[in-house]
Amino acid sequence: MNPPHDRDGRLGVGIIGAGHVGPVLGAALAGAGHALVGIAAISEASRERAHTMLPGVPIMEVPRLIELSELVLIAIPDAELPNLIEGLARAGAWQPGQIVAHTSAKYGTGVLAPAVAAGVIPVALHPAMSFTGTSIDLARLNECYIAVTAPTPVLPIAQALAVEMGGEPVVIAESKRSDYAEAIATASQFSAAVVEQSTAILAGIGIDRPGRILAPLIRSAVDNALTARGDISGLPFRELDGDLSS
Incomplete structure (x- = not known):
């Protein structure tokens, strides 16, 4: 995995979660030129949503998705986030140098500590809007502020991702999350x-x-x-x- 400064700006993006948020943000990042390597979806409804919003993007198991991704975008319910991060760390899934971003309003980057211990770059991105899980949301992102929390050296990366999603980044301190x-x-x-x-x-x-x-x-x-x-x-x-x- 190459460090961020060696990349040409085009990332291989894997999305964990095909609820209302993940596929929409994936489509936004694809529109900004990033390559979607896959999405993890469990229920039939989430699979249908993934196919609708991200046609041609393969549905993958989480470990394989992480293995192939430079940016892992996690869009799952708050209650599931800590266990997912820790469980994948115990399994040795996280890769040094890859960016791991979650979309929870509740958490900053502290919840990503088990992944950080494995060498990932932590980012928290929360779009301050209500999602429908449809293409309508792509237009709404252009009027949306995105709460960004990240270590100071990583903030430019996090802010750039927010802009590429279509929103306006607003930095929220970890202590104020x-x-x-x-x-x-x-x-x-x-x-x-x-x-x-x-x-x-x-x-x-x-x-x-x-x-x-x-x-x-x-x-x-x-x-x-x-x-x-x-x-x-x-x-x-x-x-x-x-x-x-x-």
Whole structure:
């Protein structure tokens, strides 16, 4: 495995996880010129999603996928991440010099410690958006901020990957990752609850497809609230050290 500075910028990418996130980010990286060597998918639904989003990309077992990849992108549920990293380390799967990136909001690079001990380059990349697992998400990535956590020497690599995915990198310190995750979860859960309650009320008074009525209102209300807090657009590579609105 060649060190990052010896590469021409085109990486062989393996994706672990074919839920809503992994195939979309894989497609984004492929669009940026990287080569997808394979994807690990377990369920029938995830296999279908992988075939739809990444036609021609082979579905592989995880150990073989890691063996062939210069960049391993892990997009699995938070609860599964630590055991996966540690289990693959015990199996001797990780390769010195390869980049290992996960997409969890909850964790920084600390969760990758067992892989780092084997010589990998650790990166945490979390796109701050809700994924559908379809091509719609590729356009939405262009309006998305991606939380980046990595050791200082690796930050340029992590930021470049975020840009190649289509997003705007925002550096989150390792010590602030849990705060970031809390903010993301709060916004997501609140939004889902508000939409569910409002659409149920409108449906109850006989309005057909209430979401079409609420969509412009919710978007404008959120835009207005964020503007009142201070617009942070146009400020690339910002480092957030606590207050996510600063």
